[in-house]
Amino acid sequence: xxxxxxxxxxWNPVVGCSPIVLECVNCFAAAAHExxxxxxxxxxxxxxxxxxxxxxxxxxxxxxxRVLISTMGDIFHxxxxxxxxxxxxxxxIVPQIRREFPQHRFLVTTKRAERMARTLAFTNREEDxxxxxxISAGCGATYRELSAPLLGMECRKWLSMEPLIxxxxxxxxxxxxxxxxxxxxxRNRVRPCAIWWVQDVVERCRAACVPVYVKQLGSWxxxxxxxxxKTEKPPGRRxxxxxxxxxPLRVREFPADMLIPEQGEVAE
Numbered sequence: 656x657x658x659x660x661x662x663x664x665x666w667n668p669v670v671g672c673s674p675i676v677l678e679c680v681n682c683f684a685a686a687a688h689e690x691x692x693x694x695x696x697x698x699x700x701x702x703x704x705x706x707x708x709x710x711x712x713x714x715x716x717x718x719x720x721r722v723l724i725s726t727m728g729d730i731f732h733x734x735x736x737x738x739x740x741x742x743x744x745x746x747x748i749v750p751q752i753r754r755e756f757p758q759h760r761f762l763v764t765t766k767r768a769e770r771m772a773r774t775l776a777f778t779n780r781e782e783d784x785x786x787x788x789x790i791s792a793g794c795g796a797t798y799r800e801l802s803a804p805l806l807g808m809e810c811r812k813w814l815s816m817e818p819l820i821x822x823x824x825x826x827x828x829x830x831x832x833x834x835x836x837x838x839x840x841x842r843n844r845v846r847p848c849a850i851w852w853v854q855d856v857v858e859r860c861r862a863a864c865v866p867v868y869v870k871q872l873g874s875w876x877x878x879x880x881x882x883x884x885k886t887e888k889p890p891g892r893r894x895x896x897x898x899x900x901x902x903p904l905r906v907r908e909f910p911a912d913m914l915i916p917e918q919g920e921v922a923e
Contacts, residue, residue: 670727677796681845722759817836839873
């Protein structure tokens with residue numbers, strides 16, 4: 656299992672990124688990168704690198720899994736050559752390659768939705784349960800910018816609202832799955848995620864019959880809000896311990912065709 660509760664594997668053929676929206680301010684991937692590559696001669700996070708030796712990494716995972724793509728970068732970053740983007744995407748959609756690992760569920764998320772839409776403009780993935788295309792938006796301005804390209808695509812769509820840094824209006828109906836998460840990181844810099852923001856998203860999804868997954872309540876909540884609750888369960892550094900949450904927020908749902916029976920997952 657990875658550090659991402661809903662994924663069995665992460666696949667990072669691209670490492671590095673650059674900030675383009677408010678949610679990027681306290682990027683967890685940049686902080687994780689700096690903990691490993693801290694010497695002056697090491698590559699910096701803004702120096703986007705394409706790791707072609709990782710392109711076929713999913714071929715080695717024989718057990719069916721949910722694979723989250725590019726937690727340490729963005730495969731649609733403007734610095735990634737289109738030929739490399741095409742090679743990565745080919746692993747996800749080209750039939751003769753997909754036959755090698757049809758058992759996986761690939762979860763793509765990006766903050767560069769226009770390039771994703773252009774790259775996949777000529778494919779119809781609506782009936783493909785193995786490929787899920789998503790955007791990452793935690794404030795209204797980012798959501799309005801990124802949602803239009805995704806909603807114009809014929810595919811399985813998901814929305815990652817992490818880090819959720821403000822409440823905003825949105826309609827969950829076009830999405831097949833919604834994930835919510837408060838911001839994680841240094842407790843003196845992390846931005847708050849109010850409980851009622853999360854509750855509002857959960858209620859919207861429930862009303863629209865869209866599966867919703869609360870991943871974490873964030874480091875701010877773990878530091879400032881959790882101590883006021885009468886619970887002995889520790890919240891976890893990211894506020895990820897579901898047993899410490901208020902009962903109405905203990906929601907971790909998957910779409911039925913995203914479940915992996917070989918991982919012991921069954922529809923409720």
